[in-house]
Amino acid sequence: MIVGSGTGYTGHDRDLSFELFHQENLLRYDSWHYARLAAGEAPERWAVHPQYVEELVEDVEGLAETLVSLGVTVHRPLALPPDAGPLTGPGWRATPTPALNIRDNTLIVGDEIIETPPMVRSRCLETRLLAPLFRRCFEAGARWTAMPRPGLTDASFDLSYARHAAASLGAGAVPSARPGPYDAGYDMMLDGAQIVRLGRDLIVNTAQANHRSAADWLERHLRGRFTVHRVERMADSHIDATLLALRPGVFLARHDRVRDLLPRPLQGWKFIVPPEPDPADFPSYLPRDLLLTSPYIDLNVLSVDETTVLVNTAATGLRAALETNGFTVVPVRHRHRRLFSGGLHCFTLDTVRDGGPEEYLN
Numbered sequence: 001m002i003v004g005s006g007t008g009y010t011g012h013d014r015d016l017s018f019e020l021f022h023q024e025n026l027l028r029y030d031s032w033h034y035a036r037l038a039a040g041e042a043p044e045r046w047a048v049h050p051q052y053v054e055e056l057v058e059d060v061e062g063l064a065e066t067l068v069s070l071g072v073t074v075h076r077p078l079a080l081p082p083d084a085g086p087l088t089g090p091g092w093r094a095t096p097t098p099a100l101n102i103r104d105n106t107l108i109v110g111d112e113i114i115e116t117p118p119m120v121r122s123r124c125l126e127t128r129l130l131a132p133l134f135r136r137c138f139e140a141g142a143r144w145t146a147m148p149r150p151g152l153t154d155a156s157f158d159l160s161y162a163r164h165a166a167a168s169l170g171a172g173a174v175p176s177a178r179p180g181p182y183d184a185g186y187d188m189m190l191d192g193a194q195i196v197r198l199g200r201d202l203i204v205n206t207a208q209a210n211h212r213s214a215a216d217w218l219e220r221h222l223r224g225r226f227t228v229h230r231v232e233r234m235a236d237s238h239i240d241a242t243l244l245a246l247r248p249g250v251f252l253a254r255h256d257r258v259r260d261l262l263p264r265p266l267q268g269w270k271f272i273v274p275p276e277p278d279p280a281d282f283p284s285y286l287p288r289d290l291l292l293t294s295p296y297i298d299l300n301v302l303s304v305d306e307t308t309v310l311v312n313t314a315a316t317g318l319r320a321a322l323e324t325n326g327f328t329v330v331p332v333r334h335r336h337r338r339l340f341s342g343g344l345h346c347f348t349l350d351t352v353r354d355g356g357p358e359e360y361l362n
């Protein structure tokens with residue numbers, strides 16, 4: 001398994017791609033800068049308090065140590081070069097982020113590593129920091145592919161989901177971004193965290209045209225080896241704080257309605273729905289500390305086998321729910337899961353597992 005790295009995180013580039021990606025959480029906390037950016041205003045650099053970064057790094061190192069103690073072989077990405085950047089694309093530049101939420105920009109399916117097309121400009125360097133590890137897998141016989149790279153120009157984002165979300169949260173209109181000379185239509189965009197892998201079947205969440213186009217690519221690319229099942233708008237993008245498979249026949253789900261969105265054969269699985277998150281389980285932050293995940297983020301657990309699950313120490317209700325259902329819970333400290341957009345599942349990427357892909361849907 002690879003465990004991400006928080007070293008070198010300094011802040012966020014609040015550009016159009018970042019605002020669209022984090023729209024739902026930013027809107028909830030009343031800090032969404034999209035309209036200004038769409039009108040041509042320059043992106044803003046938003047610092048994260050260095051103490052939070054230090055504590056993040058400490059917690060990620062603890063996660064890596066816990067996995068080693070459970071007998072997992074742990075690999076780490078390259079560090080973010082301190083003098084890296086800026087990244088540039090057609091008509092934009094952005095400050096790169098470290099390879100922290102490595103679940104997002106890579107999808108491992110069977111013997112194949114697929115680099116997925118990032119949705120946030122600052123994240124375009126992350127898979128390069130994993131390249132030495134991917135090279136070793138390649139040399140050992142793995143396939144290694146990258147989906148078509150997106151241009152990420154302002155007008156390359158389909159706004160249909162953003163408009164739907166803004167309307168349901170009572171926010172104002174979402175103006176179209178200005179067209180530019182480097183536009184190439186709606187780019188393919190999809191993160192690995194939009195996919196639940198179940199043996200020979202993949203559940204892929206799509207919420208707008210960028211995702212759907214990427215899902216078309218994935219479906220054609222994997223035809224004959226894996227089956228793609230689409231679910232529409234289970235979430236804005238990532239679903240690994242909404243639905244996770246704990247073992248064949250058992251899901252962990254944010255709420256009961258998740259069941260109805262799944263293909264029929266999976267609706268008969270058991271769904272463990274933990275109690276609502278307790279606000280007392282989280283640190284208190286200032287308005288300047290952007291909250292980039294919902295309070296459900298601790299659902300983002302990491303399974304190492306069919307009974308053992310790594311769970312945030314602070315998530316008391318969730319830990320109890322899993323124990324009641326017969327799982328062995330290994331507590332892991334992860335304080336700032338709302339500031340760095342990810343939990344234990346987001347920070348990890350399983351590359352080699354025991355057993356082979358099985359059939360669960362027939």
Ligand SMILES: NC(=[NH2+])NCCC[C@H](N)C(=O)O
Binds near residue numbers: 294
């Ligand atoms: N792979 C990830 N980065 N997943 C994080 C998903 C968090 C989800 N958007 C929420 O706010 O609850």
